[in-house]
Amino acid sequence: MKKRSDNAPPREVTSNQSAIHPNLETTVNKHLRHHFQKPYAQHNVNAFKTAGDWLASRSQTIILDSFCGNGESSRELARQFPKASIIGIDKSAARLQRHQSAQQGTLANYLLVRADVDDFWRLAADANWQLDKHFMLYPNPWPKSVQLQYRVHGSAVFPALLQLGGQITLRSNWKLYVEEFTAALKIVGHSADSSAYLPTETITAFERKYHLAGQALWECNCTLKRSI
Numbered sequence: 001m002k003k004r005s006d007n008a009p010p011r012e013v014t015s016n017q018s019a020i021h022p023n024l025e026t027t028v029n030k031h032l033r034h035h036f037q038k039p040y041a042q043h044n045v046n047a048f049k050t051a052g053d054w055l056a057s058r059s060q061t062i063i064l065d066s067f068c069g070n071g072e073s074s075r076e077l078a079r080q081f082p083k084a085s086i087i088g089i090d091k092s093a094a095r096l097q098r099h100q101s102a103q104q105g106t107l108a109n110y111l112l113v114r115a116d117v118d119d120f121w122r123l124a125a126d127a128n129w130q131l132d133k134h135f136m137l138y139p140n141p142w143p144k145s146v147q148l149q150y151r152v153h154g155s156a157v158f159p160a161l162l163q164l165g166g167q168i169t170l171r172s173n174w175k176l177y178v179e180e181f182t183a184a185l186k187i188v189g190h191s192a193d194s195s196a197y198l199p200t201e202t203i204t205a206f207e208r209k210y211h212l213a214g215q216a217l218w219e220c221n222c223t224l225k226r227s228i
């Protein structure tokens with residue numbers, strides 16, 4: 001199948017799932033009970049060390065921008081929160097490279113790292129990082145019902161996300177993803193809300209693309225208190 005480029009008109013998310021996944025609660029609870037034992041990839045360990053070294057001499061008000069893509073949102077967050085240290089994480093070198101070529105600037109309070117959140121979040125949780133805010137803007141939806149395990153809340157790394165704490169903002173153009181993520185947070189005892197999100201200013205490439213195409217956007221907000 002021909003690969004769609006980032007410039008192609010965005011498709012609405014279609015799914016064979018029409019309600020919150022029936023296995024959500026079992027899956028979330030299973031992951032809370034069992035330690036995620038996947039070995040760390042060395043490049044993620046190195047990326048975490050780079051982030052830790054960068055943070056060492058900076059504000060410990062930490063904002064993670066996970067799945068940052070080309071890092072546009074990380075830069076915007078750095079502008080909005082000049083006293084915080086913003087770390088944008090994405091596993092795609094190609095996406096991050098676009099930031100370097102198109103958006104160089106003078107803001108010093110953000111860093112982009114190439115890493116998989118499966119490792120980075122666990123390393124940060126083990127190092128007792130406590131976040132001020134955590135943005136997850138348009139994570140891949142994994143819309144097929146059998147793909148629950150690939151969604152943030154259905155994955156074995158969800159407990160590490162909870163441990164990191166902070167004010168969570170997750171956005172998607174798939175309403176059910178946001179509702180399901182919100183439900184997962186409620187299952188573990190957090191108070192979370194989902195609502196429609198209408199941007200006055202778009203801060204990511206995907207947000208802009210969906211918004212300009214007239215797609216509705218959705219957001220979950222939750223302040224995580226350390227619970228596990």
Ligand SMILES: C[S@@+](CC[C@H](N)C(=O)[O-])C[C@H]1O[C@@H](n2cnc3c(N)ncnc32)[C@H](O)[C@@H]1O
Pocket residue numbers: 067068069070089090091092095115116117118137138139140204205206207
């Ligand atoms: C739909 S794009 C959204 C990018 C950006 N937030 C935006 O809105 O333009 C999803 C991004 O998540 C990244 N990604 C997917 N799985 C990841 C993982 N496990 N760790 C880090 N990044 C991941 C992809 O490389 C991709 O850039």
